[in-house]
Amino acid sequence: MAERRITSQDVADLAGVSRTTVSFVLNNDTRFSIRPETQQKVHEAASKLGYVPNASARALASNQAKAIGLIMTRDTRYISSDVFLPELIGGLLDSVKLFGISLLIDWVEPGQQLQTYHKLTRAKHIDGMILTISRYDDTGLRVLEESDIPVVLMGTVPQCKLHSVDVDNAASAHKAVEHLLKLGHQQIACITDAPLPYSSAAQRLRGYQQALQSAGISFDETLVRYGDFDAESGYKAMQSLLEHKLEFSAVFAASDNISFGAMAAAREAGLEIPGDLSFVGHDDIPLARFAQPPLTTIRVPAAEIARQSCQLLLELLIDNQTPKRNILLETELVIRNSTKEKEGTNH
Secondary structure, X not given: OOOOOOOHHHHHHHHOOOXXXXXXXXXXXXXXXXXXXXXXXXXXXXXXXXXXXXXXXXXXXXXXXXXXXXXXXXOHHHHOOOOXXXXXXXXXXXXXXXXXXXXXXXXXOOOOHHHHHHHHHHOOOOOEEEEEOOEOOOOOHHHHHHOOOOEEEEOOOOOOOOEEEEEOHHHHHHHHHHHHHHOOOOOEEEEEOOOOOEHHHHXXXXXXXXXXXXXXXXXXXHHEEEOOOOHHHHHHHHHHHHHOOOOOOEEEEOOHHHHHHHHHHHHHOOOOOOOOOXXXXXXXXXXXXXOOOOOEEEEOOHHHHHHHHHHHHHHHHHOOOOOOOEEEEOOXXXXXXXXXXXXOOOO
């Protein structure tokens, strides 16, 4: 039997670093600032294993942009109100700093994706791009699939050929609604985090529906409202639910930002949280534990999403023929004081 070929991953495992770091060190890529002690670990591991870098890894050294791009597919009026975005950007900045490269941030106006992606892929300002806030109706994704520039999605779009890093949004929403069901709530309203063309919104709505179905509860579309990223849209959605005199004892708001607005509208209507209405959010942004009351929510590992997106993109810079990877990270239910057992529930 032929002896197994030593790979850069073997060197990375032995040195206790990433595959990307191994490639940068062994190919003497001076664009990336890697600590001397880390370089020494990599060289010692490679020497011990007898590893020699391949030609595709060396090709990275000829790439001169020394920057990656974070591209946001949203109107700029939403960016300032997105309290989750700073966590992602912070995670990316921490990651690129390790390799001495720059992060360029740009945005795509909805409806202009095709033209903007064409321009970005033909420009020489970035070596690769990370695309955040994925949309099902993004007609420009085909351009990115066929381009030579490496691209990683933060989010998932079915049938898309691009690499991606995300959480299982449907499973996360299911977890949130299941918590409410276990507390005895049967009439549960849902406010999405965004319009349904955004993949996270559709996936979280599906998780909400699946949790109800698993509990034998029929889906009631009249209990669903559609948020638009910011707290104001959550506020208006809750007002709409209350104005229609619908019966519900709990709310799954598919982002913490939406939750804040919805909770404010509920309090203005004279409702107590969680006495009259229990709330579960999604994301666990830093402000969630300081809400009144502190918000029960789904913790999304924002910094880890950013780190793995950057790591995957740098690996693609080394070898853009890497088989498609769709990385899904785990989420966690964080129980605080915005939920309680429904009165009259027997366990």
